[in-house]
Amino acid sequence: MAELKALTALGGYEPRVDEFAGLIIREVTDRALASLAARLGSEADCAAAAKGLLGAVLPEPATWVAGGDFTAWWMGPDQWMIDADYASHTLLAAELKSVVGGAGSVTEQTDGWCRFDLEGSSCFDVLERLCQLDLRSGTAGDAQRTALEHVGCFLLCREPGRHYSLLGPRSSAGSLHHALMTAAGSVL
Amino acid sequence: MSDMTVNSGVAFTSDRAAKGTAKGQSHRLTGGLVERAKPLSFTFDGKTFQGFEGDTLASALMANGVKLMGRSFKYHRPRGVLTAGSEEPNALVELRSGARQEPNTRATVAELYDGLEAKSQNRWPSLEHDMLSINDKLSNFLTAGFYYKTFMWPKTFWEKLYEPIIRRAAGLGSASGEEDPDVYDKGFLHCDLLIIGAGPAGLAAALTAGRSGARVILTEEDFLLGGRLNAESFGLGDMSGMDWVGQTQAELAAMDNVRILPRCTVIGSYDHGVYGAVERLADHVLAPEPGKPRQILWRIYSKRALLCAGSTERPIAFENNDRPGIMLAGAMRAYANRWAVTPDQRVAIFTNNDDGHRTATDLIAKGVEVAAVVDTRADAPTVEGTELFAGAQVVDTKGKLGLEWIRIRTASGVTRDIPVGALGVSGGWNPNVHLTCHQRGKPEWREDIAAFVPAGDIPVGMSVAGAANGAFSTSAALRTGADSAVASLAALGFDVAPADLPEAEDAPVNVTPFWFVKEGKGRAWIDQQNDVTVKDVKLAHQENFRSVEHLKRYTTLGMATDQGKTSNMGGLAVMAELAGKEIPQIGTTIFRPPYTPVAMGTFGGRSRGKEFRPTRLTPSHKWAAENGATFVEVGQWLRAQWYEKPGETHWRQSVDREALATRSSVGICDVTTLGKIDVQGADAATFLNRIYANAFGKLAVGKVRYGLMLREDGICYDDGTAARFAEDHFVVTTTTANAVVVYRNMEFARQCLWPDLDVQIISTTEAWAQFAVAGPKSRDLLRKIVDADHDISNEAFPFMGCAEITVCGGVRARLFRISFSGEMAYEIAVPTRYGNAMMEALMEAGEAFGATPYGTEALGVMRIEKGHVTGNELNGTTTALNIGLGRMVSQKKDSIGTVNSRREGLNAEDALNLVGLKPVAATEPVVPGSHLMAETGEVHAKTDQGYVTSAAYSPHIGSSIGLGFLKNGSARMGERLRAVNPLQGQEVLVEVVSAHFIDPEGERLRG
């Protein structure tokens, strides 16, 4: 039986890169994702166990943190998304569950999302055509969930105005990418 | 009378020509803010003209001596410009041509560009000779509301004769009828202080706020900042108003906390400091750059807003006050000072206030002859260089396509005719309160300035400065602008002092209200675009349409494209006088968004055509597209509907083949679109017990169960399966259509109804690519895919089993033994990235069995054959009883909808039951949407027995079959009925059968 060959969210075999003057849009495909939700009454244990794995405290609302191999961001009350390198943490959900055990609910999310990283000096100008959030007053470490062109997304600020990670539902990758390309084309 | 026939224009032209101004621009004066070095050429009604950069279409036409620019809506009266701004009711043109044609464009705000094309509108055959000007002759018959009183006999004539004529005559410009080639963007801006309007007040506010470091957005409707400062001759401090504007703009531009948006109109004030604004990026050029937007709709989130929208001059109504050449005095002044043009070399002024005198003074300074200043005030101050008629009125005018003379009645009561080609009228100024009314603010009357000023519930966070708040002098505008900025920012914790401001004129407002000239039998216009006259207002009063809203609706006053910016006050004033009331007692109509009309494309933004809404693709979309799939929209998803094979000429061939192959061997279908929700927690089972009408507590790990959800009103809502992977872990599926709402309702139950249940949920719909593998050979196929260490024999993995396994050499997967087709079937899920490859692998593994991919059509055929319900049956009005699952609704436990499902109406004796329907003649179709009637008897709603919900051709039954709801249907097997479809003239004799056309005992499932 032939090995199954993976497709990217945009339907290619290699991640897509688009360059504009002042902006690069990169499809990111090498991350593993798993959600972690604290069990009712076990919030402390869950946090402690997570800290053990992440090497960092689970992030506050609307923020993300990096620790060791992992990045984590807040999704909702007592719920986080954990992110790690796919090759070395392909079974991230299992890994996470083995750590938190009964203190947390863990769900595989790796292929639920497509991700585009935006890098360059024009991030503010492009994103203000798409996104309701006040990014100009944002700081590195912000992690917000909102809608862009009718698509619900996570937006992580890595460097204000210069570097963002945008995660959207994988099935809508084409539409989300089109929206980014159109906005970039409008501005740049 | 000879002097009356002098064409003043001629003498004028030669005079200017001598001074050697631009070719053809006979009415161009010296000075102004136009770039004489940048001549632009444009056409109006096919005739070519020249203007300068900095002109508007109106100023350029005026420069060329053109007065006649449009025709009115009803009487097709000849009209010229009334104003110099966005409040213009008369000078409306069709701008541009072809797909870019823009009807009803105001020449007064259309920036001139080289190659501009404009056509006059609402006239035939030409602007000069308009057949429908006959209406003007008939005007006595066409008074306000006349149409409510006639055109009623004979009855049929209204729609056949009168209305078509009226529709053709009505309307103004024409839309192109072609798709707009331009694109539009939307965007979102955030600020501490939004300053609306960059006149003296706005600029002073921006300087103040800018220096505080607060985030400031300054919007200006015009393409120049400065507002009235560009239209006035007086200076600020030791520099000209225009120079001060330039200097201020430069200082603001250097502040990175200030964003200046010229050509940007704030159109609406919405709840909680949200404003809509339209920025025009490419309306002043021939066409936008490819891919770049024509306009942007900005949604501005502001903590505070400061309205500095200035004021609008109001006319005085008098007989024949609508002739081309008659305009507002302030506009006449603006044309002379800013654009260096005059409508005529010989003009007069009619005013009730001092500001009108400024126009006279400025025009005289520009070398224009001001024949007279007619001032209604007996004590009017004199004006240098012209004759003042104090206590006088303009009582009539003449001139066919343009003003030729005015008739005045002097204080002493004698009339005099004065030949002039233009008349500037000033009835005083109205603060632009519009945005303060968008949230039901009610302006209040200020006697001292005889105008309404903002009051009542003005939008929270908004304050108003300058002329918009009744502070009319330049000095007061600057001061109140700066002070309001200080106050707004102080509320936000910014400590800032008002910017230092230049000396400026501080003239008091001297106005004596005067609204309309009583004398004269002719018509005096109040709303020039909609042709509403003083007489119409009188008639409305006479017929008891006296509230301001009745007046507006009965006469159409203020309902034209200018929304009454220059006419509402006049109407109110006349009504007040007739009713013997004060103006404030009559009230004012509500101003609503948008402030000025906005292209629909701007609101549409990028959500157009294929991008109207996002498109969701299934994991095997690529494979499907490469293998002849026809796609169908299922919500936002695109799903393969069928896969056409070479030689197949009709979709039915493909669908029949797919269904037959599946039942005889094995078929494969991408079912990823079904909602998948991961439910975990110690109380997960308890939670599902309450979400589903049927019991879930005892479901064993490794098993799947069908679940039915009810709404709290007891009606069926969604169905699906729940698979138990661990004591505290379920995976729930929903229908494709309800994935979002079921999730939302689970969150509601979890957070609002039972907050102390330990249950966590998250969607995994997108994370897994899921395929149905159905048919007698499905297990044989899967054996080649599933890694050997997983036993999927019937014994080890029976019907309704589920397991986490690996496939294709270690790829993690989930396997479910469930069936929608009625065959032995599985659903296998792999991480989405492998979905496309999985489809290939399944096809490859299935080659030996002739494995066949099937689409939604074959899926539908097989589910109908099996009697499974979908959205067509779960249509939001059906109960568990209706679909034959009444017994599933457990009465022993509490679940959503149980209580209300017991109501009488949901348990009627003759309740609808789901039945199968077969045509008596195998060749006849069962048509969904047909209604069921007894075999004989009347066909009428009263004899309706039910309806057909779904139907398809069943290649296995060899005929069309259907599902439907039939009164007491379970007890009527074998009965013959008519499925009537009068809509399409069909009537088919059908037999009532079990809804399970295939394998009613369900043996295949367990095989």
Add this chain to the structure above:
Amino acid sequence: MRYSGLRVIKEALTGHKGWTPQWRNPEAKKHYDVIIIGGGGHGLATAYYLAKVHGVTNVAVLEKGYIGGGNVGRNTTIIRSNYLLDGNEPFYELSLKLWENLEQDFNYNAMVSQRGILNLFHTDAQRDAARRRGNAMILNGSDAELLDQDGVRAMYPFMDFENARFPIKGGLLHRRGGTVRHDAVAWGYARGADMRGVDIIQNCEVTGFKIEDGKCLGVETTKGFIGANKVASCVAGSSSRVMEKAGMRLPIESHVLQAFVSEGLKPLIDGVITFGAGHFYVSQSDKGGLVFGGDLDMYNTYAQRGNLPVVEDVIESGMALIPSLGRVRLLRGWGGVMDMSMDGSPFIDKTHIDGLYFNGGWCYGGFKATPASGWCYAHLLATGNSHEVATEYRLDRFKRGYAIDEKGVGPQPNLH
């Protein structure tokens, strides 16, 4: 005074001196046989039919503001009889028949124009539902035609048939549907009722009910107490506020529906079109403006205004359906407050209080219902029995489990 073309000509030639008030401004009497609360379309129609059909003329219509200022003055003027359910369709069919003869009946040109209403569908499931509804309409004596894509294209070639995200598969055409000059409906009924002796009292707000031993004896108003044998509430949009004064809670929420009009244009759209894949419907008024609307703002409100996202949603849908609207300009938007009921259907019923009657819950179907609502409410008030086409519009229908849910979205008012 009788209106006619001749009258118009005569008045034109004699300086329009003869036109008299279209209704009087009488002082309220102490007592009436029937008091109707609400001088909107339904209230005025009820008064008109009470007087004309049942000879009950000792009637007052009490209006808080000016007559016709509610939803009859702020709707999108559409009339139609294209309902699915038997609880509704006969009622709306009666309404349409009344519309068809209204102008001659009340001697006022309300410009009833049966331009046809086309409901588009974009999927097979929508087509099947349209077929079921079209058949239900015909079985109830209304008219319907099922058009395929070509049929739709022939009518409205300017819609997006090439590049649509949700391609148009066809439409259900209801030729007798159309539009009416909405304000004129209120004025025509007011004039007709006034001529027959009904007192229309504007600027008279009802502030309370006088109820003794379960019987309603009259109303307290800003102009004092007015007694009546029967008090009939007819204030859709404000029903909960008024009936609360009688101690009643209703299966109703108040919501705002925005509507819009474009600048005047030469004829572009002949009939009424409704989009099936988004929130948008449109027609063109005789004056030339495109009149269009979409969905509710969704939150409870009594404010007659909406917010920007809904404006965008509606016009996005408009652009998706008719791309050539791009350069047509939106002129004005407004909002009407709706009685949104729990099943999307109205109420015309007695209440548990003797002598107190209720008419409301019209959602955004109120305008087209105006004549039948007045007709059936007058019937109920005059005879004490529900009219045969309004028997389902009972206040207790939810208790008994007989919701009339056209959309099948259940007891959530903002989804109807």
Add this chain to the structure above:
Amino acid sequence: MIINHPILGPRDAQEFTYLGDASLIERPDPQAENADETFHDYVYLRDNPAGEHQELWYHEQGDRSWLVVTRNTLTHEITDVQLARDAARARGRSK
């Protein structure tokens, strides 16, 4: 419209889905004698006040919290926002 989310701060109401009166939290006891009565009132009757209104909003395009928002239905002024989960517990909801 802007909703001041108790955790996330001001967010455009467009990110939320509206349900209705917060009384929908107070689901009656289905075992009670008069459950038929109480469930009818719970599902079908509303105060629908003109003024202060406590209502349920769901942050669908955000953190998926249900909120209880106190908003004036005449002015749209929002005076209080709470997590519905806390509000539900405060109203005695548990398991």
